[in-house]
Amino acid sequence: MRRLRVGVVDLVTKGPTRALYARVMNANLASIMPQVVGVWCEAEGHDVSFVCYTGLEHIVDELPEQVDLVFIGAFTEAALLAYALSNLFRSRGAVTVLGGPHARCYPEDARKYFDYVLGFTDRAVIREVLRDCAPNRPMGLHLAARQQPRELPGVRERWKFIGATLRKAPLFKIVPMIGSLGCPYTCSFCIDSVVPYQPLDFEMLSDDLRFLLRRVRHPRVGWHDPNFGVRFDDYLEAIDTAVPPGRIDFIAESSLSLLSEPHLQRLRHSGFKVLLPGVESWYDLGNKSATGLHTGMNKVRQISEHVNRILRYIPYVQTNFVLGLDSDSGAEPFELTKRFVDLSPGAFPGYSLLSAFGRAAPLNLEYQRANRVLPFPFHFLDNNRAMNVRPKNYSWRDFYDHVIDLTRYTFSWRAILNRFRTTRTVIPRWMNVIRAVSSEGFGRIAYYIELRRRLDADRQVQRYFGQETTELPAFYLDQIRKDLGPLWEWLPEGALNHDSYAYRKCQEEPPPAGVHSGSASTLRPEARPEASLQRRGPSL
Numbered sequence: 001m002r003r004l005r006v007g008v009v010d011l012v013t014k015g016p017t018r019a020l021y022a023r024v025m026n027a028n029l030a031s032i033m034p035q036v037v038g039v040w041c042e043a044e045g046h047d048v049s050f051v052c053y054t055g056l057e058h059i060v061d062e063l064p065e066q067v068d069l070v071f072i073g074a075f076t077e078a079a080l081l082a083y084a085l086s087n088l089f090r091s092r093g094a095v096t097v098l099g100g101p102h103a104r105c106y107p108e109d110a111r112k113y114f115d116y117v118l119g120f121t122d123r124a125v126i127r128e129v130l131r132d133c134a135p136n137r138p139m140g141l142h143l144a145a146r147q148q149p150r151e152l153p154g155v156r157e158r159w160k161f162i163g164a165t166l167r168k169a170p171l172f173k174i175v176p177m178i179g180s181l182g183c184p185y186t187c188s189f190c191i192d193s194v195v196p197y198q199p200l201d202f203e204m205l206s207d208d209l210r211f212l213l214r215r216v217r218h219p220r221v222g223w224h225d226p227n228f229g230v231r232f233d234d235y236l237e238a239i240d241t242a243v244p245p246g247r248i249d250f251i252a253e254s255s256l257s258l259l260s261e262p263h264l265q266r267l268r269h270s271g272f273k274v275l276l277p278g279v280e281s282w283y284d285l286g287n288k289s290a291t292g293l294h295t296g297m298n299k300v301r302q303i304s305e306h307v308n309r310i311l312r313y314i315p316y317v318q319t320n321f322v323l324g325l326d327s328d329s330g331a332e333p334f335e336l337t338k339r340f341v342d343l344s345p346g347a348f349p350g351y352s353l354l355s356a357f358g359r360a361a362p363l364n365l366e367y368q369r370a371n372r373v374l375p376f377p378f379h380f381l382d383n384n385r386a387m388n389v390r391p392k393n394y395s396w397r398d399f400y401d402h403v404i405d406l407t408r409y410t411f412s413w414r415a416i417l418n419r420f421r422t423t424r425t426v427i428p429r430w431m432n433v434i435r436a437v438s439s440e441g442f443g444r445i446a447y448y449i450e451l452r453r454r455l456d457a458d459r460q461v462q463r464y465f466g467q468e469t470t471e472l473p474a475f476y477l478d479q480i481r482k483d484l485g486p487l488w489e490w491l492p493e494g495a496l497n498h499d500s501y502a503y504r505k506c507q508e509e510p511p512p513a514g515v516h517s518g519s520a521s522t523l524r525p526e527a528r529p530e531a532s533l534q535r536r537g538p539s540l
């Protein structure tokens with residue numbers, strides 16, 4: 001095989017930025033898989049240039065002038081940036097590959113702009129792409145392994161790329177690690193609800209932690225496991241055998257049902273400093289939060305006690321909620337969340353607007369069948385800047401009134417002060433304040449208020465939200481142009497629009513004959529000819 005010049009780009013932002021938060025945090029949001037891809041490409045004998053794009057670099061200057069193959073990892077919010085970059089690299093003669101959440105959720109769309117679009121990715125898939133390395137245009141190949149990889153290179157092997165990324169984090173540096181894939185729970189809105197739980201090699205994990213202790217004075221590790229702690233004892237054993245208490249700080253996302261008091265004691269002992277449990281809803285998903293049949297105010301009391309208990313062991317807790325679920329109606333869910341803010345003043349509430357990321361979750365099919373999905377450009381699909389599912393039990397105006405009210409309550413000076421007083425340690429205290437007064441708190445309030453004003457006054461916005469038109473209001477178009485900066489020029493034609501019903505259409509159509517097939521036996525080509533997608537006419 002020819003020795004290739006390979007570029008790997010990890011996009012952790014949706015465009016160039018100078019924001020203070022981005023300077024401090026973005027490098028800490030780096031993904032694991034682009035680093036893995038870098039390791040696998042080198043192991044196959046190729047030259048790799050790696051860049052984690054945090055929005056501060058001149059992305060194009062970071063890679064060599066001539067690259068044969070460029071892998072880009074992107075969330076959907078960064079899809080337009082990824083499309084623009086692909087266009088740019090293709091213009092210089094490179095073959096381009098997209099992987100990551102956007103590729104998994106919107107492969108039909110991504111194929112228009114990339115030569116390869118990857119779903120589940122293991123070493124065989126990467127090897128196949130390297131071997132093939134050909135332009136596939138106008139429609140790229142969609143390749144995916146049958147399941148999540150059984151093993152991934154650990155910190156030791158990824159260190160070269162981790163180190164380069166963390167040099168961009170000026171204040172604190174978070175090393176990304178993972179010990180499991182998939183999840184045993186079945187929350188219907190989640191991408192992992194249909195992916196079986198699978199632990200990775202715990203011995204390698206211990207070895208990686210020892211390696212890290214030799215490299216960094218006081219490491220911080222962010223676990224990227226979809227649901228940390230499912231095989232709790234094995235997992236903690238692997239950590240405790242390698243890490244003397246207090247030598248590494250850990251951050252993890254874990255469901256409340258896994259955070260019993262004995263588990264919390266153990267987590268504290270092992271150095272866990274930040275936990276992000278999902279509450280999601282006061283009326284749904286009781287099994288995940290271990291509240292069984294309790295709903296409404298009963299659930300608020302129960303969860304709030306639980307969260308306060310967690311805070312006695314763990315200094316920083318973010319509780320995640322989804323706003324606009326079908327189980328919600330009227331003011332009550334929002335009022336209940338306000339009560340939770342009062343009863344658990346030390347927790348930082350993270351709010352996500354209900355979002356359907358293409359084919360991410362089984363529930364998305366229902367939204368598409370009910371014609372409830374709005375075609376917001378990918379750029380806004382970050383759980384906040386747009387809600388692309390029409391709420392079942394609210395008008396848009398009512399919904400945003402409630403969202404504004406709740407966000408104001410949560411980030412009122414009274415709540416900020418309560419949070420400050422109740423939080424015992426210094427960094428978490430100030431972290432809460434910074435998040436509240438920055439784009440996440442105050443910034444979102446201002447954004448939602450402006451949007452709400454437009455729901456009354458801007459005819460384009462009204463018609464778009466009312467699903468009378470799919471023509472993008474200038475309000476949104478201007479934001480994309482501004483956010484992409486110089487890369488706007490490279491945005492391929494058509495990239496602002498996507499078929500937001502592609503998932504449903506694929507499910508309804510019989511598999512097309514003669515679908516191109518990848519050559520490796522592990523590959524599951526999921527390509528569907530574009531013609532069959534387009535035959536069904538406009539999306540709304």
Ligand code: B12
Nearest residue numbers: 029030031033073075076099100101120121192224226357
């Ligand atoms: C850990 C995690 C985070 C971490 C780490 C983020 C990161 N950069 O990796 C943190 C907390 C920082 C985070 C933040 C956000 N997240 Co998040 N996160 C996850 C989570 C729980 C696990 C993802 C993971 O690492 N899995 C392990 C890897 C190995 O598996 P995988 O993701 O399935 O990837 C496979 C393939 O896609 C492929 N692959 C993945 N990346 C790449 C890259 C390349 C180049 C290639 C070739 C292949 C490839 O290989 C893997 C093996 O098969 C998922 C939910 C979930 N349950 O999966 C959400 C998820 C990915 N996050 C999501 C979102 C929306 C966000 C935020 C926008 C939330 C917000 N409002 O702030 C931010 C965006 C941050 C950013 N831009 O970097 C969505 C993404 C939906 C989408 N289509 O964009 C998900 C799916 C959750 C959901 N809502 O359903 N997140």
Ligand code: SF4
Nearest residue numbers: 183185187190193226
């Ligand atoms: S517990 Fe978390 S990771 Fe697991 S299915 Fe539910 S939302 Fe997804």
